[in-house]
Amino acid sequence: MPELPEVETYRRFINEVAVGQTITGLEVRDAHVLAVPEDELRAALLGRTITGTGRLGKNCFLNLDNGRLLVLHFGMTGDIGAYRDAPDAPRFTRVAWQLSDSGLSLAFIDPRKFGRIRLADSAEAYQKAKKLGPDALQITTIELHQKLSRRKVFVKPLLLDQSLTAGLGNWIVDEVLFQAKIHPERLGNSLLERETTALHAAIQVVLTTAIQHEANYRHFPKEFLIHAREWDDSATPGSDAHTFCPRHPKVKIEKFYVGGRATYTCPKCQPTPAVSSATESQVALPETK
DNA sequence: ACCCATGTTCTTTG
DNA sequence: TCAAAGAACATGGG
Numbered sequence: 001m002p003e004l005p006e007v008e009t010y011r012r013f014i015n016e017v018a019v020g021q022t023i024t025g026l027e028v029r030d031a032h033v034l035a036v037p038e039d040e041l042r043a044a045l046l047g048r049t050i051t052g053t054g055r056l057g058k059n060c061f062l063n064l065d066n067g068r069l070l071v072l073h074f075g076m077t078g079d080i081g082a083y084r085d086a087p088d089a090p091r092f093t094r095v096a097w098q099l100s101d102s103g104l105s106l107a108f109i110d111p112r113k114f115g116r117i118r119l120a121d122s123a124e125a126y127q128k129a130k131k132l133g134p135d136a137l138q139i140t141t142i143e144l145h146q147k148l149s150r151r152k153v154f155v156k157p158l159l160l161d162q163s164l165t166a167g168l169g170n171w172i173v174d175e176v177l178f179q180a181k182i183h184p185e186r187l188g189n190s191l192l193e194r195e196t197t198a199l200h201a202a203i204q205v206v207l208t209t210a211i212q213h214e215a216n217y218r219h220f221p222k223e224f225l226i227h228a229r230e231w232d233d234s235a236t237p238g239s240d241a242h243t244f245c246p247r248h249p250k251v252k253i254e255k256f257y258v259g260g261r262a263t264y265t266c267p268k269c270q271p272t273p274a275v276s277s278a279t280e281s282q283v284a285l286p287e288t289k
Numbered sequence: 290a291c292c293c294a295t296g297t298t299c300t301t302t303g
Numbered sequence: 304t305c306a307a308a309g310a311a312c313a314t315g316g317g
Contacts, residue, residue: 002295002296003295003296032313058296073296073297074296075295075296075297075312075313076294076295076296076297076313077294077295077296077313077314077315092315110313111313111314111315112294112295112312112313112314112315113312113313113314114295114296114297114312114313114314115296116297151306152306153305153306153307154307157307160296162296162297169295169296170294170295170296171295259307259308260307260308260309261295262293262294
């Protein structure tokens, strides 16, 4: 779940809990999430003071007093927490940093261990090394249009590509395309300027709204498509309101796969592109069963 | 017991 | 060189 809004929420939490404090201990419960040898991490962190935090896309930075950075990437299931006594450590805490004056430990929680902890010399160096594009909250309409118009690829995978812009994940891309009324299988170079403008505006709205609600999906505005995603079923058992478009109460939200990722759209808001070799061959294929 | 989900990276195939 | 598809990673939850 950790896309840009979650990571921004984690960053703010870390800012509250850890900035100004010195790292006095490092506890590695599962080295799997370390992308740096434990010894190196320990040597780089112990005795260092955390001077601030930063974020680029889905990556969270803890600035150290020597200019270097501790970089956290949360994978698919990462989270951040804090605890005082070892028995109170959150379930699935993989790594923890002991903080000097609060007596708290900051926990890197990650059940599925796709998250990674690394070090970097600077945000710029990290951005370059990981080939990250501009943050999704920073990219301009013009930049977005230029990058999309160069590519003859479905717009959804393009928006998920962290080198194009950093921070958008699966549900946000669906939400943004829904808000901008663009089908996920439109080709990047087929988008009109006014569509890219709408897309850019939607990215801003969806991200800032999600951050305002601390990425708590249940509290998002009812006109958001996210309420139609399957995992919301459990929140509203017995209700099928969520399977309909927020703008068209009689139109059912469709689910299919784009680039291997579960994708939700409103067929009325987001018309299927007229010409595309991919859709043609799909239509031509006989239905099995 | 099986399938799904999430993000990234790598491999294969065209 | 690029694009697209698939797999792998790890594992809890439905």
